[in-house]
Amino acid sequence: MTTSLPIVDMALLDGDDADRALFRDRLLEATHSVGFFYLVGHGVSEEAIDDMFAVSREFFALDDDAKKSVEMVKSPHFRGYTRFGGEYTDGGIDWREQIDIAAEYSPLDGDEDYLILDGPNLWPDRLPGLKTAVRDWQERCGRIGLRLMREWATALGASRDAFDEGFADRPSTLIKLVKYPGRAASDKQGVGAHKDPGVLTLLMVEPGKAGLQVLRDEEWVDAPPVPGAFVVNIGELMEWATDGYLKATMHRVVSPPAGDTRLSIPFFFNPALSSTMPHLELPAALKDEAPGVTQDPANPISGTFGENMLKARLRAHPDVARIHHPEMV
Known part of the structure; x- marks a missing residue:
């Protein structure tokens, strides 16, 4: 299969030593040269994928009152529903609707601003099956995410558990x-150009629905879905941990044509808010190809996940920030 992104087969990890070494080589090359790849052989069944898209359709089919009952402006923790035009990326308005559902923990005491991100989700009463479906998806994707982190650590010359501590608690x-939604307007920003602020993203896209574009060699290239595959990309924390050897890549989504829609389910696998990613000591051969972390005064990268995530949330949802955290605006 010819695609615009590399394809990495996770089933190789169930083979012999040579297969596992080949997987690590392909994983490292994909994220060093591109920062994105298609992940196949991950073990998530077609039925489980279909079930997640089915519950997504059920949520978006709810009437406005039901969706507004869980609107993000009601959450100081940046959880819940965002209507069309309610989120900003790269200074522009994103044309999509969505619900954000994160891991639920009781807030910790502390002075760090980013601790506001912990708290409860907003669950719609009219769709009780959403909670079960999301928690199942969290468990499935979490297992894949941790497995990938351990393979990256090994491939980068570190101990296999180098990243484990941040995900342990x-x-x-x-x-x-x-x-x-489909748009005929000249402004086709579904979501604007950005890098993810965390560690890695597992994205499942509705079959046959294009729109994702990845910046490669200063050109935007289409990355249409591959049946059953996750689109995986690394975020700023992996760039930080490897001094730029692994590459957090700009990407965006272009709105579908008028009369069409596109569903997607991104899963963001990130460590505890207070955790700081280890800064790995790379083998000499890799270190020579590490250009350093991207220096952007408008978007400084922190190795502490909570700091990176909070700046992204405040920027993307200024209405929530003004209502609940005016001192941070």
């Missing part, structure tokens, strides 16, 4: 159910 996972 209160990992900050986040799921979005997203619907992009």
Whole structure:
């Protein structure tokens, strides 16, 4: 199969030593050169994928009152539903509706601003099956995420458990159910150009629905869905941990044509808010190809996940920030 992104087969990890070494080589090359790849052989069944898209359709089919009952502006923790035009990326308005559902923990005491991100989700009363479906998806994707982190650690010359500590207690996972409506307008920003602020993203896209674009060699290339595959990309924390050897890549979504829609389910696998990613000492051969972390005064990268995530939330949801955290605006 010819695609615009590399394809990495996780089933190789169930083979012999040579297969596992081949997987690590392909994983490292994909995320060093592109920062994105298609993950196949991950073990999530077609039935489970269909079930998640089915519950997504049920949510978006709810009437406005039901969706507004769980609107994000009601949550100081940036959880819940965002209507069309309610989120900003790269200074522009994203044209999508979505619900954000994160891992639920009781807030911790402390002075760090990012601790406001912990708290309860907003669950719609009219769709009780959503909670069960999301928690099942969290568990499935969390297992894949941790397995990938251990393979990256090994491939980068570190101990296999180099990244484990950040995910051992209160990992900050986040799921979005997203619907992009078709647009005839000249402004086709479904979601604007950005890098993810965390560690890695497992994205499942409705079959046959294009729109995702990845910046490669200063050109936007289409990354249409591959049946049953996750689109995986790394975020700023992996770039930080490897001094730029692994690449957090700009990407965006272009709205579908008028009369069509597009569903996607991104899962963000991130460590605890207070955790700081280890800064790995790379083998000499890799270190020579590490250009350093991207220096952008408008978007400084922190190795502490909570700091990275809070700046992204405040920027993306200024209405929530003004209502609940005016001192941070």
